[in-house]
Amino acid sequence: MENLKLFTGRHSEYLGIKIASELGIQMGQREIKTFSDGEIWMKYSENIRGCDVFIVQSTNSPAENLLELLIMIDSARRASASRVNAVIPYFGYARQDRKDQPRVSITSKLIANLLEKAGADRIITMDLHAAQLQGFFDIPVDHLYASRIFMKEFVDLNIENLAVVSPDVGGIKMARAYAKRLQADLVVIDKRRPAQNVAEVMNIIGEVNGKNVLIVDDLIDTGGTFVNSVNVLREKGARDIYGVCTHPILSGHATEKIEQSPLKKLFVSDTVELHHLSPKIEIKSVSKLFAEAIKRTNENESISSLFDTI
DSSP: OOSEEEEEOSTTHHHHHHHHHHHTOOOOOEEEEEOTTSOEEEEESSOOTTOEEEEEOOOOSSTHHHHHHHHHHHHHHHTTOSEEEEEESSOTTTTOOSOOSTTOOOHHHHHHHHHHHHTOSEEEEEOOSSGGGGGGOSSOEEEEOTHHHHHHHHHHHTOSSEEEEESSGGGHHHHHHHHHHHTOEEEEEEEEEEETTEEEEEEEESOOTTOEEEEEEEEESSSHHHHHHHHHHHHTTOOSEEEEEEEEOOOTTHHHHHHHSSOOEEEEESSSOOSSOOTTEEEEOOHHHHHHHHHHHHTTOOOGGGGSOO
């Protein structure tokens, strides 16, 4: 690996350390401070001139995590790095990807513009909330899939009489991929959102009575939609209910809601660090997948094989 330098923001340091270990390299040294008024200051503590720099940072709230990433990109560009790659395990603000109401911002496009303007040459991310976000960028975007990690888990479990459930219409493509690989039925939950972070289950399209169920989603925020889906599926006769979620935001009382639900097990990745653990939540690391993507990018090799689910 030639001239590869790996750095991480403060928010994703836990994942950056794992990725560095998978690559067999030392984490790059940097200083980041926050002044008393909240202003962020950072400096690379080693020479990165002419280096292929990879910066790992998820951009979920607070907004300082995004700002810190932008500052790190700008600093690397001004330090004459040959290429600056933003590795964003969880791409925040991706839910606002269209103008679905009057006078609202398309925030995901704004974030794409900010990353490019800061000086990013490439984006490596995972399970965007809407895949079309790749088109918001004028620089290369490598979109990895956590299903490569989760799918193996459920193949090994070999659950009989399984139905894969998409909690909304937007997640059908992801759920269909799981259903095809696991040779399971596909079920879709029809819901509507009367307000932000509020969802009401309307109809279940498909049969779940007497079946074991796997709910597949890209992220869980407040847990309301997910737990409502679990409860309705149980009412409809589902037996063991499992869940898969790439980005466990789990804000507010989401963890408590999941613990109190009839869910058997929720598998999540470590794109976001969990501070409230639960016996019902099992974490699968995506560090090896990101490490392989970084290695191949540095060596100018194809990473298309990493897009396969298993």
